Amino acid sequence: MSGRVASAAVFCGRTPGNDPRYESSAAALGKGLAAAGVELVFGGGAHGMMAAVADAALAAGGEVSGFIPEFLVQREGVHPGVRRIVLTGTLHERKRAMYEAADAFVVLPGGLGTLDETVEVITWRQVDLHDKPVVVVNVGGWADPLIGALDAALSQGFAGAGTQDLFTVVPDAAAALDRVTAS
Numbered sequence: 001m002s003g004r005v006a007s008a009a010v011f012c013g014r015t016p017g018n019d020p021r022y023e024s025s026a027a028a029l030g031k032g033l034a035a036a037g038v039e040l041v042f043g044g045g046a047h048g049m050m051a052a053v054a055d056a057a058l059a060a061g062g063e064v065s066g067f068i069p070e071f072l073v074q075r076e077g078v079h080p081g082v083r084r085i086v087l088t089g090t091l092h093e094r095k096r097a098m099y100e101a102a103d104a105f106v107v108l109p110g111g112l113g114t115l116d117e118t119v120e121v122i123t124w125r126q127v128d129l130h131d132k133p134v135v136v137v138n139v140g141g142w143a144d145p146l147i148g149a150l151d152a153a154l155s156q157g158f159a160g161a162g163t164q165d166l167f168t169v170v171p172d173a174a175a176a177l178d179r180v181t182a183s
Contacts (some may be wrong), residue, residue, distance in 0.1 A: 005133070005180050007039040007065075009102035011117040012049035013110030014076055017142075022109045025139045026052035028173035029106065034062025036181045041101045043094070044068035044085055046077035049108055054079050067098045095120065104133040104180045109142040118146065125166045134167040135176045143169065 010030075016023045030053040033040050040057040043050050044066025057064050058081050065084040068076070069091055078085055088094040095117060099105075107118045124130055136143050147169060153159040170176050 003103075005038055005103040007041050007102050008033060008104045008106050008180055009041040009098045009121075010053050010106045010108060011110060011114045011121075012042070012053060012108035013114055014043070014045045014050055015048040015111070016052070017049065017109050019109075019140055019142075021140050022049060022142070023052045025137060025173045026108055027056040029053055029108065029137070029176060030056030030058075030062070031060045032173060032177040033057055033180075034060035036177065038104075038180065039063040039065060041065050041067065041098050043098075043113075044078055044082065045072075046079045049110060051079060053108070054082060058082070065101060067094045067101070069094050099124070099130070102132065105135065106176050106180060107134070107136045107143070109137075109139055115146065122150075122166050126163070133180060135179045136167055136169045137173060137176045138169050138171055 012026055026049045030040060034057045040053065040062055042054055045051060054064050064082050066079055066082040067086045067088060068078055069088045086097055088097055099121065105121050107114065121134055125134060150163060154163050168179055170179060
């Protein structure tokens with residue numbers, strides 16, 4: 001990808017996790033994206049990591065767009081402070097809309113949905129559906145098992161040598177911001 005990153009999709013949990021560093025990383029990322037003039041594209045949720053990243057971006061005056069399937073609105077809630085909420089019919093439509101709205105992808109700690117989004121966006125880059133930066137923020141070693149699985153696919157002959165070039169692993173939100181804003 002060439003040119004300035006104007007928007008970044010952040011994949012993260014709908015819960016806060018069990019380590020306070022997770023939410024503080026989300027808040028630091030949201031604040032930093034706003035300060036850099038990068039629009040936050042996120043899952044639209046009102047709780048956990050999603051709320052932390054959106055709250056911080058909004059508090060810092062940033063642009064925020066939330067994407068949520070209609071069936072999750074009642075179950076998970078929609079972030080009340082986000083003015084631009086895009087309702088989709090399915091999770092697949094949500095992912096597609098988020099991918100199209102973003103110039104870069106940042107992965108924070110999260111659960112199965114976050115893992116799904118991460119592997120898919122890396123796979124899409126592998127098959128040349130996009131050439132946008134993918135940055136995995138390995139807060140407290142959270143992503144070590146994911147990185148191990150990708151390394152195992154490589155070492156066991158299921159992934160090519162360029163697989164590790166499809167994404168970048170960084171230790172914290174500051175490094176993620178450096179990577180995204182340098183793109």
